[in-house]
Structure formats: structure tokens, C-alpha cells
Amino acid sequence: MTAVEAQKSAQQATAQAGAWVSGLRWDDVPPRVRGRLGLVLLDTLGVCLAGAREEEQRRLVEAWRPAPGPAPLLGAGRTTTVEASAWLNAAALVRLELDEGNKYAKGHPAAHAFPAVLALAADLRASGPETMAALLAAYEVASRFGRATSLRAGAHPHGSWGVAGAAAGCARLLGLGADQAAAAVDTGAGLPVAGHFGSALDGNPVRDAWMAASNLSGLAAARMAQAGVARNTGTAAIALGELLGGFDPGAVADGLGERWDVELGYFKRHAACSFTHPAADVVLALRPEIPLDAVQEIVVETHALAAGLTSTTWDSRLGALFSTPFVVAAALVHGHVRPSASSGDALHDPRVAALAGRVVVREAADLTARLPAERAARVTVRGVSGAVTREVPNPVGDSAYHPMDAAALQDLLAELLGPATAAEVARCAAETATADDVSIPLRRLACTSTP
Structure with missing residues (x-):
């Protein structure tokens, strides 16, 4: 043409x-x-x-x-x-x-x-x-x-x-x-x-x-x-x-x-770039099984759109919200990625910084091939007792994967704003x-x- x-x-x-x-x-x-x-x-x-x-x-x-x-x-x-x-x-x-x-x-x-x-x-x-x-x-x-x-x-x-x-x-x-x-x-x-x-x-x-x-x-x-x-x-x-x-x-x-x-x-549901959400969802689900001091490495395999969110350092909230290592580490340390996880002293929490340094982000061709219907992530957590791998096709809240109804959305806003x-x-x-x-x-x- x-x-x-x-x-x-x-x-x-x-x-x-x-x-x-x-x-x-x-x-x-x-x-x-x-x-x-x-x-x-x-x-x-x-x-x-x-x-x-x-x-x-x-x-x-x-x-x-x-x-x-x-x-x-x-x-x-x-x-x-x-x-x-x-x-x-x-x-x-x-x-x-x-x-x-x-x-x-x-x-x-x-x-x-x-x-x-x-x-x-x-x-x-x-x-x-x-x-x-x-x-x-x-x-x-x-x-x-x-x-x-x-x-x-x-x-x-x-x-x-x-x-x-x-x-x-x-x-x-x-x-x-x-x-x-x-x-x-x-x-x-x-x-x-x-x-x-x-x-x-x-x-x-x-x-x-x-x-x-x-x-x-x-x-x-x-x-x-x-x-x-x-x-x-x-x-x-x-x-x-x-x-x-x-x-x-x-x-x-x-x-x-x-x-x-x-x-x-x-x-x-996470105050962060949507590309980071599937990985955060995985580690939150695994959190009861993961002693933080036993984590040796977290490998996040993702699609091409998200593969560049690799920074393990940040000097602002926005920079942290576009860092998969920060979001994964914050989810494990705090049990959530609400705004409070990236504000005030929490932004530079040494526990988050240390854990983020052990997060590796890389593209997986098979996940890129599933765009746009899926924005998937595959997460492997390696520790002293072995490794566990989980994969999700989309973040929680996607209309095709654990969508939020009116009640769930109202609960989310109540957490953000107060009931x-x-x-x-x-x-x-x-x-x-x-x-x-x-x-x-x-x-x-x-x-x-x-x-």
C-alpha cells in the first residue's frame, strides 16, 4: 500500500x-x-x-x-x-x-x-x-x-x-x-x-x-x-x-x-506496571512456602513487552513501579504491593533491596508468542531446599483470568481509600x-x- x-x-x-x-x-x-x-x-x-x-x-x-x-x-x-x-x-x-x-x-x-x-x-x-x-x-x-x-x-x-x-x-x-x-x-x-x-x-x-x-x-x-x-x-x-x-x-x-x-x-490490584503483576501474583501465592532468608535466586521469565523491566536499583517511586525485581521483592517482604510498599521508608527498605538483587528477569520466546491474549509469567524460586516453578497466563484482575466483580473492586478501593x-x-x-x-x-x- x-x-x-x-x-x-x-x-x-x-x-x-x-x-x-x-x-x-x-x-x-x-x-x-x-x-x-x-x-x-x-x-x-x-x-x-x-x-x-x-x-x-x-x-x-x-x-x-x-x-x-x-x-x-x-x-x-x-x-x-x-x-x-x-x-x-x-x-x-x-x-x-x-x-x-x-x-x-x-x-x-x-x-x-x-x-x-x-x-x-x-x-x-x-x-x-x-x-x-x-x-x-x-x-x-x-x-x-x-x-x-x-x-x-x-x-x-x-x-x-x-x-x-x-x-x-x-x-x-x-x-x-x-x-x-x-x-x-x-x-x-x-x-x-x-x-x-x-x-x-x-x-x-x-x-x-x-x-x-x-x-x-x-x-x-x-x-x-x-x-x-x-x-x-x-x-x-x-x-x-x-x-x-x-x-x-x-x-x-x-x-x-x-x-x-x-x-x-x-x-x-498492585500499584505497579501491569507487566510486573503476573510475577507478583505468583510469589504472593508462594509466599507462605518461602522463608525470605532461604531465597537464593528468583528467575522471572516473561514476554518481550515486560523483559526490559530489569532494574535492581531505583531512586524514585515511579522507577520502582517499573522494576520487576522491586515489585517481586516488595510482594514477598510486605505481602502486598499497595502504594504503601513504595512510599516513604518502604521505598528503600533494605530487605526489599537485598531480595531484588537476587531477581533475574528474562524473555521467554514461548510466552512472547502468546501475546496479546496472554501476558504470562513463569517464576522459579530457588532456595536451599530446592526450586519451585509456577506459571500464570495473565494477572489477577484480567477479564479473562480471575476478573474482579463489583464486590472485589469495592474491596480494593476500600483498601486504598478506607471503607x-x-x-x-x-x-x-x-x-x-x-x-x-x-x-x-x-x-x-x-x-x-x-x-
Whole structure:
């Protein structure tokens, strides 16, 4: 296919996506899909509130000096402009590496778009059904652009293909027609961040800013389309494809309205990169059988996407959360990988550091061959009394492997936020889905205590 043909194909696929976004009606969405989207919204709000409690996020909000406005700044006790809400809430959402993800999209569709959609919904005083339709449009389009995009080696997925989803959700909320919605999505596809995965491995918080930029850029793309100054020219083929890697237009409209990608995601029980989760799950299951002082070596065999998370030293929380040795060692030492395992003195716990030094990470070709349906890990723990090997196909919380239902997700949020706050988040999420004016529950959640 020539470059001209590729761009034309992307233009046609984006037009199909725009038509689907414009025509999406909440009443037509199957009940099971509505239920799953409600769980993703619940998780997003709860995880964002947890991130807002962190000292780094508080300092960021203080430095930002957000102006008053109609949109919620979760956990900050205030509302602010749509733009500040979208940017700051997105940064809080990904700060603890707990946000929902999707292995087929190869990243995090909801985090790329939900903060922007919710901020705009609060400003427009949109209804719950309209807001939920916009969130669903955002997720499905973002996920498909993630499927369609094959990033170059070393590129991080935050802030690239997901901008198209943010644009789609905001376009749906603004009530744009098919052509305008397509123009918004195309413009979003032309606003990617080219972030290097090495920044995340180094613990550089610019990684969080990439996700914040996605939300802000998606909002801008929808407004450009609303103003009539955006066009659909198949930008994805050259911005996400030619520039950042490869782009398959056929994946953009594939199964829209039939296959719901929101049902295929995963919730995270560990505050760490999802690539580390299967190994953490294995060692937690083995922990009752493993005396820490008897561990000689832990070998983690994994797929190609996770094989680079090998660092046995870290100088920041984010760097630790992208280190399989840290996550495995923290799980064994603490019995969990909640945020407290990587904060304060725990980040430099000498027991964790010593054990991490005995963790070896390597790629296994047979596990790489099972992508994307499985993100497997095979862990061998060697000690003075012998070795034990266990393998898991996916992390706990994946929709295809020990999925979390509403009760499990509520328990997880209760661990993060405390039972009372988690219950309030659940109330606000439920009310947001049905409200005549979503700004009411969202503003209440903005003022929820963050001790």
C-alpha cells in the first residue's frame, strides 16, 4: 500500500468511527456493557482520588494554582476550569500505576480520555446517560486506535493513540455530527506524544504528563471540530503510523457496536506496571512456602513487552513501579504491593533491596508468542531446599483470568481509600451514571476528604 493509499484508508476508517460515535445511544448499549463501563468509571474515580492524596500530586496542584471553574478537581476540595481538571485529574489517575488497562489496546484507554470527558460533562451539566455514552465512545475508539497502532521499539503508549479516544468522547458529549466527530478523532490522532519508555524506567514523572496531555489534546480536538476548523485527512496513517511506528486502519472500525473492548480490560490490584503483576501474583501465592532468608535466586521469565523491566536499583517511586525485581521483592517482604510498599521508608527498605538483587528477569520466546491474549509469567524460586516453578497466563484482575466483580473492586478501593471514602466514591459513580446533571455528584466527589 502506498503512503497515499494508507492515508486514504485511515481517512475512511476514521469516518466510520466518527459516524459510530455520533450515532451511539446509551439506550442501545447492552446491559452487560453498561455494567462493565460502570465498574471502569468506579475504578477510575477511586484510583484518581487515591492519586490525589499523594504529596507529589498536592504539590503539583499547589504549583498549578488552578483558577475557579465548573469542573471537579478530585480530592482537592475545589472545582476548576475544564482544562485544569482534565490535566490534573489525569496526572493523579496514573500516579500510582493503578489505573484500568486493556492488553489488546496495549495500554490504558480509560485514562487517556475519562478525565477530559468528565470535566467537560460537568461544565455542560450533561445527563448521566449522555456522559456514559461519551465515556463508552472514548474507551472503544481509544482501544481500537491502540489496536491499530504498532509503536516503534522504545516508545511508551501514554499520550499517543489514546488522544483519538479523548477526542471521540468529547465530540460525543458536544453532540457533534458524524463528519465533525470524525474530524475530532482525526485531529486527536494528529496530536500524539512521542514518549520514550526509558523515561518511565528512569522514574521520570513526565510519563504522567503524557497522559494528562492526551486528555487536554482530545478536548482541544473536539472543540476544533465543533468550531469547524478541523478536518479528517487520515492523519493517523502518518502521525501514528509513519512517524511513530505502524498503523492498521482496518482495526479502527472493527467490531464497533458488536465487540465491546471495555469488557476485555483489566483492573489492577498492585500499584505497579501491569507487566510486573503476573510475577507478583505468583510469589504472593508462594509466599507462605518461602522463608525470605532461604531465597537464593528468583528467575522471572516473561514476554518481550515486560523483559526490559530489569532494574535492581531505583531512586524514585515511579522507577520502582517499573522494576520487576522491586515489585517481586516488595510482594514477598510486605505481602502486598499497595502504594504503601513504595512510599516513604518502604521505598528503600533494605530487605526489599537485598531480595531484588537476587531477581533475574528474562524473555521467554514461548510466552512472547502468546501475546496479546496472554501476558504470562513463569517464576522459579530457588532456595536451599530446592526450586519451585509456577506459571500464570495473565494477572489477577484480567477479564479473562480471575476478573474482579463489583464486590472485589469495592474491596480494593476500600483498601486504598478506607471503607467510608470508597463507599462515597461508589455512590458518586452510581449517581453519575443516572443523574440529570452529572456536575452534582462529581463536585461532591471533588470535595471528598483526602487525608
